[in-house]
Amino acid sequence: MANALLFISLPESETPSTSWTMLNDELLDRSTVEQYLFELSNAFSILHHEVYVGKYDSRNVRSFLENFNVLEDCYPSPIRNLLRKIFSEFDFSDIRETIEFTNNCKLYNQDVADSPLYAIASLLPNCRDHNFLIYNHAALKLGGNRITVSYDNEPFSIDIASNDVMLSLWFSENRYPRRVFHDTDKHRAKNQGNWDNASPLLCSISEGQQLLNSAVGLKGSTTLFNFDTKHNYIIQFMNDNVAYEGEVYYHGYHLVDLRQNQECSIPVAILEKSRVK
Secondary structure (H helix, E strand, O other): OOOOOEEEOOEEEEOOOOOEEEOOOHHOHHHHHHHHHHHHHHHHHHHHHOOEEEOHHHHHHHEEEEEEEHHHHOOOOOOHHHHHHHHHOOOOEEHOOOOOOOOOEOOEEEEEOOOOOHHOOOOOOOOHHHHHHHEEEOOOOOOOEEEEEEEOOEEEEEEEEEEHHHHHHHHHOOOEEEEEEEEOOOOOHHHOOOOOOOOOOOHHHHHHHHHHHHOOOOOOOOOOOEOOOOEEEEEEEEEOOOOOOEEEEEEEEEEOOHHHHHOOOOHHHHHHHHHHH
């Protein structure tokens, strides 16, 4: 079972569920809300190779959409459809399908009531071996990177990520199974491989491990990529199909001869980084 439970929280309409919930009244035009949803989808693009259980709160979603109901006819792609597409692509399901609101829940010693935080907290007692993360997409007025929620008088810690960098860093440190980088005779660290005409591995093992930790890929592929700023080349990581308990192994090499046909298999975000020299 995945050891990461990831929750998405959205800003709400005029009557938010808690005093910590932000309003979405600044999103009430087409370009702004579409940019907001694009940023959400772009942040989640790192999740294709992660093992996690994704949850949203349908009550939170309904409140988010209330302000856009009268505008739906103005949009070629209605906002609810764009949001539904994101949830479907990244396998998010409604948390309210699996919970019962029966216990007392507090944050900062104040009742959380019927809110996304209550829905999240209700899962905590039965998932003690999991790591919990809220992706706070301009939705909650919470300081810091972690909160403590009391559910039925028992405290639980929940991590907070508010942008794609924090989301990537959190999975780098909390993913399961963890990624392990190694070199091979063909692609030896610091380009010491003994195969003629093999693509070079310019970095050290420790540098390769750091780049692997934040590498991303395309949906349906086991290959990962990152941009090595030290050597100014894209590095490609290949899954060795070798896994031990809690670990999966990769080797890698730098793409020093980046042809157009290779670019088709590299995530756009990595290509963009490679062009900023």
